[in-house]
Amino acid sequence: MEKQHSRELTFLHSGDSLRQNSGVADRTLDDSRDHVEPHIKEMDFFSSQYQSHDHHHHHQEGNTNNNGSSSFIDSSVNIGLNLLSSSPGVSRATNEEKPKAQESALKMELQKLNEENRRLRSMLYQITKNYNELQGQLLMALQKQAHRNQQDQKDAVNGMASTIMSVQQFMDPRPSAALDVNEPSGSDDKTQELSASPENTIEIVSKEYDHRMVQNMPGKQVSIEDGTDQTSQSWGSLKSPKIDQSKNEDQVSEGPFRKARVSVRARSEAPLISDGCQWRKYGQKMAKGNPCPRAYYRCTMAVGCPVRKQVQRCADDKSILITTYEGNHNHPLPPAATAMANTTSAAAAMLLSGSTKSKDGLPTSAYYPSLPYASSMATLSASAPFPTITLDLTQGPNAVQLLRPPPSAASFPLPLHGYPQLLGNPMFGPPKLSTASPAMQLGQRPASMVETVTAAIASDPNFTAALAAAISTIMGPPRNQGNSSNNNDENNNSSNGVGAPALPGSPQIQQSCTTFSSKACTNKPG
DNA sequence: CGAGTTTGACCTGCGC
DNA sequence: GCGCAGGTCAAACTCG
Numbered sequence: 001m002e003k004q005h006s007r008e009l010t011f012l013h014s015g016d017s018l019r020q021n022s023g024v025a026d027r028t029l030d031d032s033r034d035h036v037e038p039h040i041k042e043m044d045f046f047s048s049q050y051q052s053h054d055h056h057h058h059h060q061e062g063n064t065n066n067n068g069s070s071s072f073i074d075s076s077v078n079i080g081l082n083l084l085s086s087s088p089g090v091s092r093a094t095n096e097e098k099p100k101a102q103e104s105a106l107k108m109e110l111q112k113l114n115e116e117n118r119r120l121r122s123m124l125y126q127i128t129k130n131y132n133e134l135q136g137q138l139l140m141a142l143q144k145q146a147h148r149n150q151q152d153q154k155d156a157v158n159g160m161a162s163t164i165m166s167v168q169q170f171m172d173p174r175p176s177a178a179l180d181v182n183e184p185s186g187s188d189d190k191t192q193e194l195s196a197s198p199e200n201t202i203e204i205v206s207k208e209y210d211h212r213m214v215q216n217m218p219g220k221q222v223s224i225e226d227g228t229d230q231t232s233q234s235w236g237s238l239k240s241p242k243i244d245q246s247k248n249e250d251q252v253s254e255g256p257f258r259k260a261r262v263s264v265r266a267r268s269e270a271p272l273i274s275d276g277c278q279w280r281k282y283g284q285k286m287a288k289g290n291p292c293p294r295a296y297y298r299c300t301m302a303v304g305c306p307v308r309k310q311v312q313r314c315a316d317d318k319s320i321l322i323t324t325y326e327g328n329h330n331h332p333l334p335p336a337a338t339a340m341a342n343t344t345s346a347a348a349a350m351l352l353s354g355s356t357k358s359k360d361g362l363p364t365s366a367y368y369p370s371l372p373y374a375s376s377m378a379t380l381s382a383s384a385p386f387p388t389i390t391l392d393l394t395q396g397p398n399a400v401q402l403l404r405p406p407p408s409a410a411s412f413p414l415p416l417h418g419y420p421q422l423l424g425n426p427m428f429g430p431p432k433l434s435t436a437s438p439a440m441q442l443g444q445r446p447a448s449m450v451e452t453v454t455a456a457i458a459s460d461p462n463f464t465a466a467l468a469a470a471i472s473t474i475m476g477p478p479r480n481q482g483n484s485s486n487n488n489d490e491n492n493n494s495s496n497g498v499g500a501p502a503l504p505g506s507p508q509i510q511q512s513c514t515t516f517s518s519k520a521c522t523n524k525p526g
Numbered sequence: 527c528g529a530g531t532t533t534g535a536c537c538t539g540c541g542c
Numbered sequence: 543g544c545g546c547a548g549g550t551c552a553a554a555c556t557c558g
Binding site: 285287 | 546547548549550551552
């Protein structure tokens with residue numbers, strides 16, 4: 001539980017101006033954070049989430065013995081004093097020479113930074129909020145368009161291609177193009193280019209698109225029409241043709257996100273990775289070809305939550321835990337759970353937005369062979385004809401190469417729908433920090449999915465760049481206060497890997513990012 | 527005693 | 543139609 005209390009970090013933590021202007025101030029901030037942390041632990045994490053963005057911590061700088069100011073928000077009171085008295089790097093003589101002038105200057109600076117922090121938080125909150133709304137609208141529009149395309153096949157071929165492109169451009173915060181369906185030959189190169197943010201690639205293993213769904217398009221097309229309802233309420237209807245027919249109305253609202261799955265591979269000795277949600281096991285089954293049983297879990301955080309997950313160890317490497325998520329939560333999520341939830345919903349949305357591009361009973365890949373998620377993975381179990389994204393968190397920094405798609409599968413920089421917390425994927429992080437993940441994964445306590453991703457993001461100096469790109473894509477050219485690009489510099493300068501910004505504001509995204517960042521710090525070996 | 531887990535039975539889809 | 547495999551159900555069981 002303690003780990004949950006310590007997962008806060010704001011992207012202003014890296015406060016450029018502080019560092020530039022005063023190492024003293026920088027250090028002092030960290031000091032104050034350190035002192036705040038124990039205080040935070042006594043707070044209700046969820047209720048304090050919006051107040052605690054300034055509670056940066058996890059900087060193990062060894063300055064923990066000052067009285068500490070828990071009022072960094074109201075920083076005008078104590079912080080300055082603590083600054084001068086508590087920082088080991090500042091001699092008393094120095095303090096005497098630059099007494100109150102510097103003190104007040106620092107105070108002012110802190111106030112300014114707090115102000116700016118607040119401003120940026122609210123801005124990002126607005127951005128993420130707007131983005132989520134737009135995403136829902138876009139998906140709905142896309143799926144309706146796909147439906148129209150089925151009625152007008154000729155127009156569909158061209159229309160869908162452009163639709164896909166525009167969707168992907170929208171989804172992909174970066175300068176797109178990697179998924180340009182019209183340029184299959186060049187997509188590889190572009191993929192690599194995008195990953196220049198290199199490391200922002202995850203492997204997509206798209207199981208062959210649901211044959212049944214595709215082939216029955218005329219009868220089931222309604223099921224993909226409305227993508228707005230991401231909270232499918234029942235899995236049961238999935239496999240029941242009767243229900244499919246008798247509950248067409250329901251299918252309309254539930255269809256799109258039901259079949260997409262997000263599979264996460266992570267090294268973990270624990271039987272279960274903690275993803276922040278509460279799960280209840282409802283079944284276990286021996287899967288063919290795998291000596292390890294597959295466990296079935298259902299989300300119990302809310303009554304009727306449709307989210308389920310399957311957990312199974314990899315047959316080849318039993319240290320790898322494969323967790324497959326399906327569905328979207330119909331309830332608020334704790335910070336620790338939002339990352340995965342966002343990821344699954346985003347990935348599902350992406351998959352399904354692509355899958356809707358098929359028509360007339362033909363698989364998408366037949367029309368757009370270059371679409372990564374339209375490709376098939378024949379080696380995967382044929383039992384799950386769901387489009388599945390696999391986030392492979394077990395690989396090292398060279399995973400981009402290692403995970404080059406087999407002929408039947410494709411890899412591409414996942415446009416996580418503006419969920420940048422996964423853009424800094426662990427496996428693609430810089431080599432220097434790639435050890436963070438294994439260290440945690442095989443650590444003393446049960447490995448956490450969140451931790452793994454946390455380490456990934458924290459270890460990726462390009463993460464902020466990706467975030468900035470995502471933000472700028474969403475909101476247009478950066479304004480003077482956005483300073484997105486600055487974050488990049490900050491992060492690149494951040495050697496301790498805590499530069500990963502937390503998105504403020506959004507009840508989900510912010511928290512998830514915060515979780516990631518701080519956890520990475522928390523878990524760093526002393 | 528309630529919540530969670532275990533486990534065998536059952537349902538469904540798919541291939542032959 | 544039959545068998546197989548994945549997925550789910552639900553009674554029995556365990557645990558705090």
